[in-house]
Amino acid sequence: MKGTPYRHAASFGKRHEYIAIAELLRRGYDVYMTLVDDQHIDCVVRLGKSRYLDIQIKARSSACQQRDAGRFAAMSIPKPRENYYFIFYSEQADTYWVLPSKDLVMLASRNREGKNKGKYHINLTGKSKRRGGVYPLDRFAEYIGAFDLLRT
Numbered sequence: 001m002k003g004t005p006y007r008h009a010a011s012f013g014k015r016h017e018y019i020a021i022a023e024l025l026r027r028g029y030d031v032y033m034t035l036v037d038d039q040h041i042d043c044v045v046r047l048g049k050s051r052y053l054d055i056q057i058k059a060r061s062s063a064c065q066q067r068d069a070g071r072f073a074a075m076s077i078p079k080p081r082e083n084y085y086f087i088f089y090s091e092q093a094d095t096y097w098v099l100p101s102k103d104l105v106m107l108a109s110r111n112r113e114g115k116n117k118g119k120y121h122i123n124l125t126g127k128s129k130r131r132g133g134v135y136p137l138d139r140f141a142e143y144i145g146a147f148d149l150l151r152t
Helices: 004-026 101-107 138-143 147-151
Strands: 030-033 043-047 051-060 071-075 084-090 095-100 120-123 125-128 133-136
Touching: 004 030, 004 043, 004 051, 004 084, 004 147, 043 147, 051 071, 084 101, 095 101, 095 138, 095 147, 101 120, 133 138
Parallel strands: 051 084
Antiparallel strands: 030 043, 043 051, 071 120, 084 095, 125 133
């Protein structure tokens, strides 16, 4: 069917936002979805009566090359703060990572030049025949499936 690959690529990110939100709901979080993502916030999680977390969700498709399975690039991270989190998902690694924005800016690299100057990039996976293909990098192990970080 002509056009299907584009439709798949264009809708992949949105589908995985909903899947990550469903995962948050499954774990008992009170989630509110934003209508527009112009503040780099895909949803808001309410904890208790007056604490709110801003969540940005990023996902990588199984259609990408293995070396890019956990590569998240050109990320704007405005005002890293205590209540701002990123949820990453790699379809090839079938893994979620939950990172506080303050940790992310310390762990990620920042572009120093070019059209993405000032934006961040991070690679959360490696690739190895011995390990059976794509795998989560050990140095980010504390963030794998770390949805409980949102409660702290």
